[in-house]
Amino acid sequence: xxxxxxxxxxxxxxxxxxxxxxxxxxxxxxxxxxxxxxxxxxxxxxxxxxxxxxxxxxxxxxxxxxxxxxxxxxxxxxxxxxxxxxxxxxxxxxxxxxxxxxxxxxxxxxxxxxxxxxxxxxxxxxxxxxxxxxxxxxxxxxxxxxxxxxxxxxxxxxxxxxxxxxxxxxxxxxxxxxxxxxxxxxxxxxxxxxxxxxxxxxxxxxxxxxxxxxxxxxxxxxxxxxxxxxxxxxxxxxxxxxxxxxxxxxxxxxxxxxxxxxxxxxxxxxxxxxxxxxxxxxxxxxxxxxxxxxxxxxxxxxxxxxxxxxxxxxxxxxxxxxxxxxxxxxxxxxxxx
Amino acid sequence: xxxxxxxxxxxxxxxxxxxxxxxxxxxxxxxxxxxxxxxxxxxxxxxxxxxxxxxxxxxxxxxxxxxxxxxxxxxxxxxxxxxxxxxxxxxxxxxxxxxxxxxxxxxxxxxxxxxxxxxxxxxxxxxxxxxxxxxxxxxxxxxxxxxxxxxxxxxxxxxxxxxxxxxxxxxxxxxxxxxxxxxxxxxxxxxxxxxxxxxxxxxxxxxxxxxxxxxxxxxxxxxxxxxxxxxxxxxxxxxxxxxxxxxxxxxxxxxxxxxxxxxxxxxxxxxxxxxxxxxxxxxxxxxxxxxxxxxxxxxxxxxxxxxxxxxxxxxxxxxxxxxxxxxxxxxxxxxxx
Numbered sequence: 001x002x003x004x005x006x007x008x009x010x011x012x013x014x015x016x017x018x019x020x021x022x023x024x025x026x027x028x029x030x031x032x033x034x035x036x037x038x039x040x041x042x043x044x045x046x047x048x049x050x051x052x053x054x055x056x057x058x059x060x061x062x063x064x065x066x067x068x069x070x071x072x073x074x075x076x077x078x079x080x081x082x083x084x085x086x087x088x089x090x091x092x093x094x095x096x097x098x099x100x101x102x103x104x105x106x107x108x109x110x111x112x113x114x115x116x117x118x119x120x121x122x123x124x125x126x127x128x129x130x131x132x133x134x135x136x137x138x139x140x141x142x143x144x145x146x147x148x149x150x151x152x153x154x155x156x157x158x159x160x161x162x163x164x165x166x167x168x169x170x171x172x173x174x175x176x177x178x179x180x181x182x183x184x185x186x187x188x189x190x191x192x193x194x195x196x197x198x199x200x201x202x203x204x205x206x207x208x209x210x211x212x213x214x215x216x217x218x219x220x221x222x223x224x225x226x227x228x229x230x231x232x233x234x235x236x237x238x239x240x241x242x243x244x245x246x247x248x249x250x251x252x253x254x255x256x257x258x259x260x261x262x263x264x265x266x267x268x269x270x271x272x273x274x275x276x277x278x279x280x281x282x283x284x285x286x287x288x289x290x291x292x293x294x295x296x297x298x299x300x301x302x303x304x305x306x307x308x309x310x311x312x313x314x315x316x317x318x319x320x321x322x323x324x325x326x327x328x329x330x331x332x333x334x335x336x337x
Numbered sequence: 338x339x340x341x342x343x344x345x346x347x348x349x350x351x352x353x354x355x356x357x358x359x360x361x362x363x364x365x366x367x368x369x370x371x372x373x374x375x376x377x378x379x380x381x382x383x384x385x386x387x388x389x390x391x392x393x394x395x396x397x398x399x400x401x402x403x404x405x406x407x408x409x410x411x412x413x414x415x416x417x418x419x420x421x422x423x424x425x426x427x428x429x430x431x432x433x434x435x436x437x438x439x440x441x442x443x444x445x446x447x448x449x450x451x452x453x454x455x456x457x458x459x460x461x462x463x464x465x466x467x468x469x470x471x472x473x474x475x476x477x478x479x480x481x482x483x484x485x486x487x488x489x490x491x492x493x494x495x496x497x498x499x500x501x502x503x504x505x506x507x508x509x510x511x512x513x514x515x516x517x518x519x520x521x522x523x524x525x526x527x528x529x530x531x532x533x534x535x536x537x538x539x540x541x542x543x544x545x546x547x548x549x550x551x552x553x554x555x556x557x558x559x560x561x562x563x564x565x566x567x568x569x570x571x572x573x574x575x576x577x578x579x580x581x582x583x584x585x586x587x588x589x590x591x592x593x594x595x596x597x598x599x600x601x602x603x604x605x606x607x608x609x610x611x612x613x614x615x616x617x618x619x620x621x622x623x624x625x626x627x628x629x630x631x632x633x634x635x636x637x638x639x640x641x642x643x644x645x646x647x648x649x650x651x652x653x654x655x656x657x658x659x660x661x662x663x664x665x666x667x668x669x670x671x672x673x674x
Binding site: 155157159177178180181182193194196197198199200201202209210211232234236238240241242243247249251260278279280281282283293294295296298299300301304306308 | 492494496514515517518519530531533534535536537538539546547548569571573575577578579580584586588597615616617618619620630631632633635636637638641643645
């Protein structure tokens with residue numbers, strides 16, 4: 001791979017939960033950086049954030065000069081993405097956006113590199129959308145099984161960690177655990193009730209048909225990435241008192257008869273996946289792979305496959321996937337530097 | 338109801354997690370008690386347990402005289418139930434056993450009073466089996482929907498609280514939360530890893546077909562209680578860091594076309610159920626009902642019903658269901674006093 005060409009990189013939302021993971025991963029993966037600029041809201045602007053031995057000044061997104069960048073990672077929510085993305089693309093950068101702003105825009109590729117990197121080649125869009133975290137994590141095992149066996153339908157229940165809802169939600173969970181341990185009154189700001197020792201079976205706003213937004217995203221983004229919406233996806237998304245890593249209980253009805261051995265063989269060969277007997281989220285934080293376990297084909301119906309998936313949603317579900325997209329763009333010669 | 342006839346009551350496993358709930362509920366429900374005797378292992382024998390203003394001596398199960406009791410609630414695990422139940426039934430008592438010892442015995446009724454109380458009338462067995470906690474909780478909404486619409490298949494993923502695994506597991510969770518809050522090393526005895534900020538997607542031993550025992554119980558006991566094993570039940574059972582109350586994400590394919598309104602109407606009329614928009618386990622501890630929310634029929638397929646269920650598994654999933662069985666037996670004149 002020819003990742004030697006150093007890039008002028010921007011990170012928007014650099015002081016947020018996902019923004020910090022971007023910096024960590026850019027460093028760990030030795031992403032080729034010629035210049036690094038960080039952007040955030042006026043509230044965080046002026047801070048210096050440590051990166052590879054120096055302190056990088058955080059610029060005010062609303063005031064900053066958007067020119068001179070090759071690639072900008074946006075991790076700042078839907079409305080900020082809508083408002084500020086054009087400034088950077090018009091100034092010549094490619095934006096990889098982590099929000100839902102462009103995921104349903106047919107002009108914007110929605111990419112999981114292991115699954116549909118070809119979309120990057122097929123489009124000249126200067127915006128690339130990073131899918132929803134639960135979608136990415138489900139797709140890594142789903143896509144190779146879809147290609148090998150076909151899919152009739154999917155039933156998925158998620159177990160999503162609190163860091164997926166941002167810093168305030170994480171502060172709720174850990175603050176409540178501390179208050180509980182010290183016999184103090186637990187308080188909350190992000191949710192309307194405690195999340196410590198609790199579960200909240202709703203993620204995102206309600207849709208008109210009784211779903212919540214996360215359930216809709218899981219279905220629509222999966223269909224779009226697989227370029228096939230002929231099978232139903234029945235999702236139930238649930239927040240659990242886990243700090244980091246999303247888990248998913250997945251039921252798949254395949255078109256072809258399969259055996260557990262065949263399913264395992266397909267997953268063993270698939271990129272970005274590790275098989276484990278019993279993947280549990282706490283042990284798998286800050287790991288790059290999607291971990292798959294509890295793989296079993298029903299003894300009565302050889303079309304019914306079940307498995308359990310765990311992955312760090314701040315990494316493969318967000319920052320890592322976006323950086324992998326940028327790495328693909330470099331390899332394709334699609335970035336400017 | 339003629340519950341005036343006071344009973345001579347025994348509780349085996351009285352000092353355990355479920356045993357204490359039995360005492361709490363016998364008191365709260367004003368169960369008619371002429372005499373209360375408590376039994377436990379030699380380790381706990383000799384203690385005095387408070388009940389309605391007096392201290393009741395805990396007898397050593399292995400040494401105690403089993404005679405003179407009308408009804409005995411067993412909450413002491415499978416092997417203890419196998420070994421000691423006959424002593425009490427031969428001495429004239431009816432035993433309501435909370436373990437899995439007799440649940441597959443065709444001579445022993447397996448009963449959820451709201452669903453199949455008729456089994457109590459149809460059998461003269463002196464042992465009655467209390468179903469598995471997750472099974473009871475699923476069956477309360479499932480049985481009326483099964484009768485109204487028929488069932489083609491069920492996919493269920495559970496979110497089961499740690500108290501379902503007993504005191505040692507609960508001590509793990511709460512001890513780990515305290516250690517975390519105080520910056521100390523977390524330790525564990527029940528599980529092989531932390532359960533605080535974690536999930537463990539396995540409950541009970543592995544079966545030969547890649548399931549765990551809880552998944553098998555959920556299917557087999559449901560079939561037995563509905564007296565219909567013609568539809569598959571695909572369960573994935575997961576332990577979550579919740580203190581109390583099990584939750585379940587349930588997908589149901591009905592035989593008949595349904596609307597959300599029809600499903601809600603059936604559940605509103607069903608005994609033992611309360612509907613809530615967003616049932617969450619922590620808020621619903623020590624409530625007698627099974628709470629059902631997130632009820633939705635798929636907009637594309639009117640055979641697909643999904644809902645979310647929460648109930649206190651130490652109450653409706655264990656002690657409460659057993660006491661309700663005893664209350665039914667009293668009403669039927671089946672107890673001796």
